Amino acid sequence: MAGKAKIDAERCKGCGLCVEVCPNKNIEISQDTNKMGYFFAEPCGNGCTGCALCALVCPEVAIEVYHETTQPTAPD
Amino acid sequence: MAGKAKIDAERCKGCGLCVEVCPNKNIEISQDTNKMGYFFAEPCGNGCTGCALCALVCPEVAIEVYHETTQPTAPD
Amino acid sequence: MSEKILITGNEALAEAAIRAGLEAYFGYPITPQNEITEYMARRMPEEGRVFVQSESELAAINMVFGGAATGKRVMTSSSSPGISLMQEGISYLSGAELPAVVVNIMRGGPGLGNIAPSQSDYFQATRGGGHGDYRTIVLAPSTVQEMADLMFPAFDLADLYRIVVMVLGDGVLGQMMEPVLLEKKQTHRKLPAKDWALTGCAGRSQNIVKSLDLVVPRLEKRNLMLQEKYRRIEENEVMCEGHLLEDAEIVLVAYGIASRVVRTVVSRARKEQIKAGWIRPVTLWPFPSRQIAAAAERARLFLTVELSYGQMFDDVRIAVAGKAPVHFTGRAGGAIPTVEAVLDEVKKLMQPGKVAVER
Amino acid sequence: MSEKILITGNEALAEAAIRAGLEAYFGYPITPQNEITEYMARRMPEEGRVFVQSESELAAINMVFGGAATGKRVMTSSSSPGISLMQEGISYLSGAELPAVVVNIMRGGPGLGNIAPSQSDYFQATRGGGHGDYRTIVLAPSTVQEMADLMFPAFDLADLYRIVVMVLGDGVLGQMMEPVLLEKKQTHRKLPAKDWALTGCAGRSQNIVKSLDLVVPRLEKRNLMLQEKYRRIEENEVMCEGHLLEDAEIVLVAYGIASRVVRTVVSRARKEQIKAGWIRPVTLWPFPSRQIAAAAERARLFLTVELSYGQMFDDVRIAVAGKAPVHFTGRAGGAIPTVEAVLDEVKKLMQPGKVAVER
Amino acid sequence: MKTVFERTETLYDRPTHYCPGCGHGVIHRLIAESIDELGLQGRTIGIAPVGCSVLAYNYINIDMIEVAHGRAPAVATGLKRCSPDMIVFSYQGDGDLASIGAGEILHATHRGERFTVFFVNNAIYGMTGGQMAPTTMLAQTTTTTPTGRRSNREGYPLQVCELLATLPGAAYIERCSVHDAAHIRKTKRCIRHALQLQLDGVEGLGLVEVLSPCPTYWRMSPSDARKWLEEEMIKVFPLGRFKG
Amino acid sequence: MKTVFERTETLYDRPTHYCPGCGHGVIHRLIAESIDELGLQGRTIGIAPVGCSVLAYNYINIDMIEVAHGRAPAVATGLKRCSPDMIVFSYQGDGDLASIGAGEILHATHRGERFTVFFVNNAIYGMTGGQMAPTTMLAQTTTTTPTGRRSNREGYPLQVCELLATLPGAAYIERCSVHDAAHIRKTKRCIRHALQLQLDGVEGLGLVEVLSPCPTYWRMSPSDARKWLEEEMIKVFPLGRFKG
Amino acid sequence: MTEKNCREEIIFAGFGGQGVILLGKLMATAAMKAGYEVTYIPSYGAEVRGGTANCSVIIDNEPIASPLVTEPDTLIVMNQASFDKFVPKIKPRGLLVMNTSLIETPPDRDDIEVMGVAADEIAHQLKSPRSANMIALGVYLKKRGLLTPQQVAESLPYVLAKRHHDMLDVNTRALMHGG
Amino acid sequence: MTEKNCREEIIFAGFGGQGVILLGKLMATAAMKAGYEVTYIPSYGAEVRGGTANCSVIIDNEPIASPLVTEPDTLIVMNQASFDKFVPKIKPRGLLVMNTSLIETPPDRDDIEVMGVAADEIAHQLKSPRSANMIALGVYLKKRGLLTPQQVAESLPYVLAKRHHDMLDVNTRALMHGG
Numbered sequence A, B: 001m002a003g004k005a006k007i008d009a010e011r012c013k014g015c016g017l018c019v020e021v022c023p024n025k026n027i028e029i030s031q032d033t034n035k036m037g038y039f040f041a042e043p044c045g046n047g048c049t050g051c052a053l054c055a056l057v058c059p060e061v062a063i064e065v066y067h068e069t070t071q072p073t074a075p076d
Numbered sequence C, D: 001m002s003e004k005i006l007i008t009g010n011e012a013l014a015e016a017a018i019r020a021g022l023e024a025y026f027g028y029p030i031t032p033q034n035e036i037t038e039y040m041a042r043r044m045p046e047e048g049r050v051f052v053q054s055e056s057e058l059a060a061i062n063m064v065f066g067g068a069a070t071g072k073r074v075m076t077s078s079s080s081p082g083i084s085l086m087q088e089g090i091s092y093l094s095g096a097e098l099p100a101v102v103v104n105i106m107r108g109g110p111g112l113g114n115i116a117p118s119q120s121d122y123f124q125a126t127r128g129g130g131h132g133d134y135r136t137i138v139l140a141p142s143t144v145q146e147m148a149d150l151m152f153p154a155f156d157l158a159d160l161y162r163i164v165v166m167v168l169g170d171g172v173l174g175q176m177m178e179p180v181l182l183e184k185k186q187t188h189r190k191l192p193a194k195d196w197a198l199t200g201c202a203g204r205s206q207n208i209v210k211s212l213d214l215v216v217p218r219l220e221k222r223n224l225m226l227q228e229k230y231r232r233i234e235e236n237e238v239m240c241e242g243h244l245l246e247d248a249e250i251v252l253v254a255y256g257i258a259s260r261v262v263r264t265v266v267s268r269a270r271k272e273q274i275k276a277g278w279i280r281p282v283t284l285w286p287f288p289s290r291q292i293a294a295a296a297e298r299a300r301l302f303l304t305v306e307l308s309y310g311q312m313f314d315d316v317r318i319a320v321a322g323k324a325p326v327h328f329t330g331r332a333g334g335a336i337p338t339v340e341a342v343l344d345e346v347k348k349l350m351q352p353g354k355v356a357v358e359r
Numbered sequence E, F: 001m002k003t004v005f006e007r008t009e010t011l012y013d014r015p016t017h018y019c020p021g022c023g024h025g026v027i028h029r030l031i032a033e034s035i036d037e038l039g040l041q042g043r044t045i046g047i048a049p050v051g052c053s054v055l056a057y058n059y060i061n062i063d064m065i066e067v068a069h070g071r072a073p074a075v076a077t078g079l080k081r082c083s084p085d086m087i088v089f090s091y092q093g094d095g096d097l098a099s100i101g102a103g104e105i106l107h108a109t110h111r112g113e114r115f116t117v118f119f120v121n122n123a124i125y126g127m128t129g130g131q132m133a134p135t136t137m138l139a140q141t142t143t144t145t146p147t148g149r150r151s152n153r154e155g156y157p158l159q160v161c162e163l164l165a166t167l168p169g170a171a172y173i174e175r176c177s178v179h180d181a182a183h184i185r186k187t188k189r190c191i192r193h194a195l196q197l198q199l200d201g202v203e204g205l206g207l208v209e210v211l212s213p214c215p216t217y218w219r220m221s222p223s224d225a226r227k228w229l230e231e232e233m234i235k236v237f238p239l240g241r242f243k244g
Numbered sequence G, H: 001m002t003e004k005n006c007r008e009e010i011i012f013a014g015f016g017g018q019g020v021i022l023l024g025k026l027m028a029t030a031a032m033k034a035g036y037e038v039t040y041i042p043s044y045g046a047e048v049r050g051g052t053a054n055c056s057v058i059i060d061n062e063p064i065a066s067p068l069v070t071e072p073d074t075l076i077v078m079n080q081a082s083f084d085k086f087v088p089k090i091k092p093r094g095l096l097v098m099n100t101s102l103i104e105t106p107p108d109r110d111d112i113e114v115m116g117v118a119a120d121e122i123a124h125q126l127k128s129p130r131s132a133n134m135i136a137l138g139v140y141l142k143k144r145g146l147l148t149p150q151q152v153a154e155s156l157p158y159v160l161a162k163r164h165h166d167m168l169d170v171n172t173r174a175l176m177h178g179g
Ligand SMILES: Cc1ncc(C[n+]2csc(CCOP(=O)(O)OP(=O)(O)O)c2C)c(N)n1
Pocket: D028, D029, D030, D031, D057, D081, D082, D085, E050, E051, E052, E053, E069, E092, E093, E094, E095, E096, E097, E120, E122, E124, E125, E126, E127, E128, E133
């Protein structure tokens, strides 16, 4: 695992776009709902590469992405 | 004289466009004013060919044109 | 006989307009009246009639201007900010004496405000928010049934007097549902022929629809004719309801949704031995000044209740003309006076020994 | 000391606005106030200030909205139909509490009407032709000198209360010339800092200029604050002139150009032993109700004179509150009541033995 | 004696209120003649704008309506949608159509409304006394551009035909001029063509822009005004067909 | 751990009121990031329109103003002329900019005003519940075109970039989209470029149109909405630079 | 209807997708068909999208003057936020029907009658997670007896959009369930 | 100014190009400079362009209340249409100055003083056809003596547009001419 996507469950609206975009199938929709009543997204598995595509498409800016190693793919 | 331009002096505002356009110098501006206070245009000379250019440019539609012979130049 | 259906005020109004013979609707979306525009978008083409979503309220009122000039029954609808944009157009319609119906489902203001109910456009509706000395007939329904029922006189009055008729509702009336019985088309009045309409001048002389007259005495005369027409309307077209006025010591005056709060207040007050009565203007212009003046002969005081900070209040004061103190209570910005608060106000005013001082 | 110059009302107003610190003018041509726009087109760039001929009145009032939000002194001017188009914008300015000056040089209406003088936009100006419960301060000059002089308090009041100030003139005042002494810039009042202005949030927290609040209690609170402000203005900012009221049996009430007709009428009436006096509201809102109520304690009757069919009449009746009959005389569509006609009306009303019946 | 030229029936025999040498009178005549030639007098509704031509109904003897400044295309939409069998045209100045009414003409074109617009571009606000119009030329002095129009403050002259021709809803767009006899003839053909298209039920809006002199506020003699139009205006507003 | 992606400073850390999958949130982010990258937070004034994004000031932490429906370009003119040193942008929907505000955007462009417009085209009126916009696609059903938009009644979808690019007053016009990550990146570059041009004092208006999904009133899942945008909308609204 | 002064004021509240608006319309329609006077008022939350939704219904055998409900006889509440907002408004001796699947705290009032129902769980068991609203309404109907669940179910076709008519059956079952 | 109650109400009327508006402004300016109170009101005819123009001037040594002139003390009239319109309004014992070059009929009132002047012809003779208005004003000034032609001429530079300052001399001569 080179990266880590942190999803704010309370900010998420469960649109599923991050799930769809993740090249590593590293996000899934939870069975639980948050306080707003949405089934939120949560990271799953260990495949995150820190590519930040999920954060890039998230309409709620609910995702932060971290990288363990030296050369991250920076979104612009 | 093949044609005849009839100018309604009371309708004329003396803009002089008919004078300028007449290929035969057949119109001039009078020394008198009409009831509205304009120095109106009046036919002069006998050169009118009935070409109706004067009527075509007159902003006041103050001119009617007649023709004595058979083939008038119709404006469209 | 048809059955009652549960329907929103906006839809009831729209369907009734169609049954009243509406031939063309022009409008621009705005909450809380979108149901009207959307209903028209669906139903008017079904009926083979005209529906146009205009690019703006300015365009809508001017499409109404054109449609009305052809002699067709036309209307537009909007809510507060959109109605403000129509003020020039309404003044033009009035000056040109074109019949048209304009619906305002009022929302909280000023500015963008919010989409909650309000009665803060009373001045605009009754005094002419546009320029010049003109009036529009203003009808104020208070139930969903009336949202429908008043559309028939709305179009009739417009045609009869060649005037703009404004139907003034609010967000609650537009959005709430009540059981409604919908009328068949019926014209209640004998209406004059529209010989002024623009239908092509074949076989007659030119018709001109206009409001300009650069010659002062002629424009003055036109204005005097308008004023004469307005006097006739004031004479003949006042609509008003009242209850328990025979012995009322306090008369509550309210229209539209506020009048329903007031009815409950009055019946509760009566239970507490307070001699209260109420008057509900149905026409806000012409205003039922005479009816209020009559009540003022007997009543000890008046209380006006509005979803605003006191607009109809002015008309009540003018009608009462000092014969009794006139008080006001109201809320705005989308808030609605509660039965409890108004009842408290009534009790406070009616306290034995309390000298009523005008606000 | 500078010399008097003979100048039109429109130009006097424009020059005074510049001296009062106007920083940006936005406007669209319309008769009879084109001299203002044209004067600004010439002078504002000379002063290095902003002049924009907008594409419409709608754009003009919204440019004013933007300009005002930066904290600059801004204004627009127009005449009746153009002012109708600004109603949404004025409601927004009021809701957002932006200071701005709007000049209306009224012309004959309704609709396109004509370009002759009129006072038929009184309702629109004083009651809010736009939607929602808002007020604008309305200043009504009656001489060319005052067209200039009132521009100083206009800008000051706008800034002091974060409110729209409307200057309500008419075609005669705009177009006529009188000798005028032009003031230097001077601020008569201590003005608050414009810490709400949009100047970039560097070094402070975000400023937001807005009129929306979807949360009803919050919008209601905002409205209550506005109402509180309006009460303060009613308390402190009434301007009014009166003459010969001590023993007046008949009080004539008129503003603007009509007040000058009335002055002549009153002095002629006095010559004929009629005890007449006059009141001239300078602020139409806040209306000098108290002054009129005071006069009503003594006077036998009131006569309101307007270039309309009775708009200020409502305010006079509310103020008099039944203490004396209030009569009205006026003309519109560009016509102006003559001294002779008004004097005749006064004589008729004051006929000994005649019982004055209200219109 | 054969009549070569006389006033057409639909044109009232009345003096106009226009200034000497104004272009409006000629354009009125061309419209009236076209109406008569197509036999439309009894089934046409004309719209007079706010502008010098506000009194057009005093000159053209058909059913007419006077409308708010700039809103003619919205009014025309109302008229035509309610009376699809009538021939509807608006007559609008450059202030009216291109400034305050820009939204309305754009959207009527956008919707493909089926009426005809006669757009009289005289590069000035005539009626209100000579202020800048959107079509005012660069460097042209007006009462609101006393030192001449400048592109960096007031922008460039607005080319209405070019703009509207980009919309699919426009059926026919052409720019003409009335500065001399030949162009007057050509303008007449365009006006008649536009009306004919409407008569034929062609989908979409027809617009004829007519460059027209305003000697008064150009502060020129009628003759000089025509020269200026020919030499200066046409450079910025090229004549020709832009659509249809 | 190195941070690859985090919320930019100028974007408030607050939940939005937008529907799941709405495009507005992404666009807000791109604007806020551009402002921060150019260091403009302290000298920018943003204009929120009337539309779903009316509350934009709750998300973007700069001085902001909320204006009447459609009038943002007029307000921006007032702001920028009075404060030429500030960076001024308007944020407008397709109903706001292309329908009721068509006159204002046209004239601000015509005059060559020097502010920036972010034009969010979602082919619908979101805020009022899904009515037709001028940019609604042919056959698209909305609450006011229940049987689908038809060209012969409501006209063709209005192409704003193409229209405004014809005006000399436009300095920079480009159409982008936020339907996938690559296009989101590209949109960000356009937004930043537009602000940079204003910062550089370039004469004329900059406008970035952003195609943006409205899953709610397209009545699609967020994912389907993105596909529809890519496959249908871009055909009618081709991406690319139209000016500058 | 023969009883005198039978009047019931109800507020239905929850978040956007929970179908409380539908409940209100359903109840109002059924009551209308049963011969009552009714009013129904929707009220959307402060937020444009999402957030909470609620509506008020009045059922009366006399004509209804004010349709506004400030102190409901009954509150049917589906989520925590609405619970917090509306519980204080219930009339003394009023009724609270609460969805215990999403509401954690018990009400801190002892002057009202409280009925908890795990509406979401039950709906899940019925294999119709979107019918939680009907479960709650069923509980209320069983308690109050103003209308029978059967009467209410008969109005379902009038308020449910055509495209959801496949849910008529399951909704009817949910209504009948009664908690 | 010492005389009491010196007040003069004048209407100037003619058609568009005759310069009656200028006369009004000129008279008002000169009176102002002489220390009088003055008002000047232009009034354009019904027609947008052309047609008649007129203006009213009041000169008073007291502050002027109503600036409107309905019955002038003096009418200075340059053409027939204006003559027909305004002659009936002149105050009894008032003064009429009429341009006989363009007005054919004599006034049918015997309660006013009439002064005819062939203003256009005289102006022609002075080689300044556009100065007919000044000729008429000169006649008036000679008659009324409220201000001298010289006083009035001194105000010419203030009211004449800069681009017409080449006409200052000839206009002064026309003013002095006095009919
Ligand atoms: C709402 C409104 N704004 C302004 C005016 C004033 N106005 C009358 S005509 C006109 C412009 C005239 O110019 P144009 O349209 O070019 O016509 P032209 O007179 O040049 O033929 C204006 C601004 C008005 N009548 N109504």
